[in-house]
Amino acid sequence: MSPLRHVHPRRASERGAETAVSAAPPVVVEGLCKQYARGGTATPVLRGVDLRVERGECVFLTGPSGSGKSTLLAILGCILTPDAGVVRILGENLGLLDAHRRTLLRRQRIGFVFQRFQLLRGLTALHNVAVPLQLCGVPPATALVRAMRLLEQVGLRERAHALPSQLSAGQCQRVALARALAVEPELILADEPTANLDEYHGLEAMRLLRELAAARGRTLVVVTHDVRILPFADRVFRLEHGRLQPGEARLVDAGGTRGV
Amino acid sequence: MLALWSIALRTLVAERGKFITALVGVVFSVVLVNVQGGLFLGLLRKASLLVDCGGADIWVGHRGMFNVDLAADIPRRWVYRVRSVPGVAVAQPYLLGHSTMTLPDGGFESVLVIGCERSTLLGNAWMMREGRAADVVRTDGIIVDAWEAVKLGDPQVGSLREIGRRRARVVGTSDGILGFLITPYVFTTLDRASEFLHKPSDVCSYVLVQLEPGADAHQVCHEIRRRLPKADAWPREVYGRMCVEYWIRRTGLGISFGCSTLLGLLVGMVIVAQTLYASVLDRIQEFGTLKAMGADHGQLYRMLLAQAVFMAALGSAVGVILVALIVGAFSTPVAPIVTPAWLVGASTVLVVVVCVLSSLLPFWRVRRVDPLLVLQS
Numbered sequence: 089m090s091p092l093r094h095v096h097p098r099r100a101s102e103r104g105a106e107t108a109v110s111a112a113p114p115v116v117v118e119g120l121c122k123q124y125a126r127g128g129t130a131t132p133v134l135r136g137v138d139l140r141v142e143r144g145e146c147v148f149l150t151g152p153s154g155s156g157k158s159t160l161l162a163i164l165g166c167i168l169t170p171d172a173g174v175v176r177i178l179g180e181n182l183g184l185l186d187a188h189r190r191t192l193l194r195r196q197r198i199g200f201v202f203q204r205f206q207l208l209r210g211l212t213a214l215h216n217v218a219v220p221l222q223l224c225g226v227p228p229a230t231a232l233v234r235a236m237r238l239l240e241q242v243g244l245r246e247r248a249h250a251l252p253s254q255l256s257a258g259q260c261q262r263v264a265l266a267r268a269l270a271v272e273p274e275l276i277l278a279d280e281p282t283a284n285l286d287e288y289h290g291l292e293a294m295r296l297l298r299e300l301a302a303a304r305g306r307t308l309v310v311v312t313h314d315v316r317i318l319p320f321a322d323r324v325f326r327l328e329h330g331r332l333q334p335g336e337a338r339l340v341d342a343g344g345t346r347g348v
Numbered sequence: 349m350l351a352l353w354s355i356a357l358r359t360l361v362a363e364r365g366k367f368i369t370a371l372v373g374v375v376f377s378v379v380l381v382n383v384q385g386g387l388f389l390g391l392l393r394k395a396s397l398l399v400d401c402g403g404a405d406i407w408v409g410h411r412g413m414f415n416v417d418l419a420a421d422i423p424r425r426w427v428y429r430v431r432s433v434p435g436v437a438v439a440q441p442y443l444l445g446h447s448t449m450t451l452p453d454g455g456f457e458s459v460l461v462i463g464c465e466r467s468t469l470l471g472n473a474w475m476m477r478e479g480r481a482a483d484v485v486r487t488d489g490i491i492v493d494a495w496e497a498v499k500l501g502d503p504q505v506g507s508l509r510e511i512g513r514r515r516a517r518v519v520g521t522s523d524g525i526l527g528f529l530i531t532p533y534v535f536t537t538l539d540r541a542s543e544f545l546h547k548p549s550d551v552c553s554y555v556l557v558q559l560e561p562g563a564d565a566h567q568v569c570h571e572i573r574r575r576l577p578k579a580d581a582w583p584r585e586v587y588g589r590m591c592v593e594y595w596i597r598r599t600g601l602g603i604s605f606g607c608s609t610l611l612g613l614l615v616g617m618v619i620v621a622q623t624l625y626a627s628v629l630d631r632i633q634e635f636g637t638l639k640a641m642g643a644d645h646g647q648l649y650r651m652l653l654a655q656a657v658f659m660a661a662l663g664s665a666v667g668v669i670l671v672a673l674i675v676g677a678f679s680t681p682v683a684p685i686v687t688p689a690w691l692v693g694a695s696t697v698l699v700v701v702v703c704v705l706s707s708l709l710p711f712w713r714v715r716r717v718d719p720l721l722v723l724q725s
């Protein structure tokens with residue numbers, strides 16, 4: 089990865105769009121295995137996962153609780169390292185990156201949306217959105233201008249100076265979406281983004297996420313239990329017994345995201 | 349870098365309760381260090397006050413002289429030998445000695461009688477509250493310090509006392525001429541001091557020297573020592589420092605003050621560390637989130653550091669203001685709190701260092717935060 093990237097995330101991603109990096113699919117997983125060592129015994133969670141996500145695609149991962157969806161997402165997001173198999177994220181072979189490079193990759197080119205929003209309590213919506221930019225070294229003033237534009241996009245301009253405690257769950261998740269998009273990441277990973285929201289706000293958040301991701305050809309991987317949002321997916325996979333199987337793909341074609 | 353500071357400070361200030369607790373810790377530290385240090389310096393200043401303010405450029409005494417309040421007798425005729433040294437403008441005998449003052453209520457108090465030569469009054473009392481210093485030449489005249497009123501039975505101008513079974517009359521009170529010892533100073537003339545102390549009239553304790561303009565104090569001292577092999581002669585600053593060092597060595601004062609100052613710093617450090625640590629424990633999820641978003645340890649440490657430095661700076665500022673108020677309200681000649689700029693500066697630097705060190709503890713916890721945490725339900 090170019091050392092220039094950490095200066096201007098926006099330019100980095102735009103440039104990334106034309107270079108060879110983007111020619112490769114953003115997510116390529118082959119024979120991925122992961123186990124947790126607990127109390128001396130190793131529990132395998134992922135036993136040979138294969139996954140390929142094309143640029144601009146929106147892929148959903150479902151599966152029973154404890155099947156390893158979050159684990160897989162953490163690996164895609166360079167938070168966890170695989171035990172075996174090849175994982176290529178945005179053209180980078182994770183097995184060949186040291187911890188620092190993985191951190192940079194995550195910081196500059198991957199956006200996260202969490203189930204419980206995970207906003208920083210002490211910061212206003214605006215400052216929360218600015219955090220990833222500031223981690224990338226964008227000066228505060230510039231970061232705030234860009235954060236405000238993002239809040240506008242998620243319809244929260246008026247609530248920019250509210251603290252998370254003063255926002256509803258739906259609003260919090262919109263702030264979190266804006267934050268995930270702040271550095272204009274090429275890959276967005278969402279773990280149960282609608283689980284803490286009611287039906288209306290869940291659909292609303294998902295629609296927004298899909299819309300904002302599609303606008304710039306970003307790739308989206310969403311872990312969810314929420315069948316209501318499955319129509320937003322291009323493809324759905326089901327994680328079971330440590331492997332990925334194609335899941336309710338029919339639903340997708342029927343629901344159709346293009347019309348949203 | 350700057351970017352992270354703004355995040356760090358905003359999250360810090362957002363938790364008002366914790367923030368104020370830590371601030372109180374820092375302020376406490378700053379105040380303690382300055383007041384302790386100031387009291388220490390004040391006490392040391394008392395040790396050399398007579399030398400510093402007595403008006404002499406050079407102090408000549410018995411060989412091996414080490415402390416102004418504890419002087420050995422020397423022949424008064426040394427005065428003439430000293431006067432003959434080139435560069436000496438004035439040389440006068442000066443007598444110091446312990447005696448007992450009888451109080452009106454029949455009690456008594458040990459005093460340090462100081463006699464100065466009546467023609468020049470070199471080494472006489474200087475800061476006066478009542479009366480004039482020159483009045484000391486009047487019949488039976490003595491000057492005592494107003495701050496010693498309790499010990500000396502509330503002496504007023506005109507009141508009578510007895511020292512060494514001789515009559516003494518208070519002709520004036522000085523304002524804050526107090527020595528390191530608890531024994532009050534009693535200023536009088538040389539001859540009367542000899543009587544109070546029952547000393548022969550041909551001895552004194554020191555020869556006080558004032559130099560001619562342009563004369564080199566060290567050179568003159570050297571010449572005096574050469575001409576009077578049994579004498580020691582020191583410039584004012586040197587002898588003052590000797591007096592201070594004597595008490596530091598003899599009493600272990602430095603150690604006790606040093607310890608309590610260190611304790612103050614330690615308390616501040618513990619409070620800051622504990623506050624930062626508690627607020628980190630409280631926000632483990634948030635640190636996990638930051639890590640998940642790609643914050644590295646360097647960035648997270650800089651954020652903690654920013655918080656610590658900010659608390660140190662703000663705490664120091666408040667602390668210094670408080671110290672100024674305390675000095676204004678509580679510093680007296682009895683317990684002077686001397687806070688020179690270097691003390692305030694050094695204590696601030698020390699507190700900042702302490703705060704920086706104390707940010708290591710929360711960082712040690714943050715290092716172990718697993719970003720995976722935020723992905724698990």
Ligand SMILES: Nc1ncnc2c1ncn2[C@@H]1O[C@H](COP(=O)(O)OP(=O)(O)OP(=O)(O)O)[C@@H](O)[C@H]1O
Pocket residue numbers: 124125126133151152153154155156157158159160723724725
């Ligand atoms: N740090 C860990 N140490 C040991 N075991 C773990 C750890 N994290 C997860 N596991 C185990 O690995 C398995 C997969 O966990 P994971 O969180 O990936 O599942 P999930 O599919 O996301 O479940 P859910 O739908 O409940 O979020 C679970 O059995 C879990 O108990």
Ligand SMILES: [Mg+2]
Pocket residue numbers: 157158159279723724725
């Ligand atoms: Mg999960």
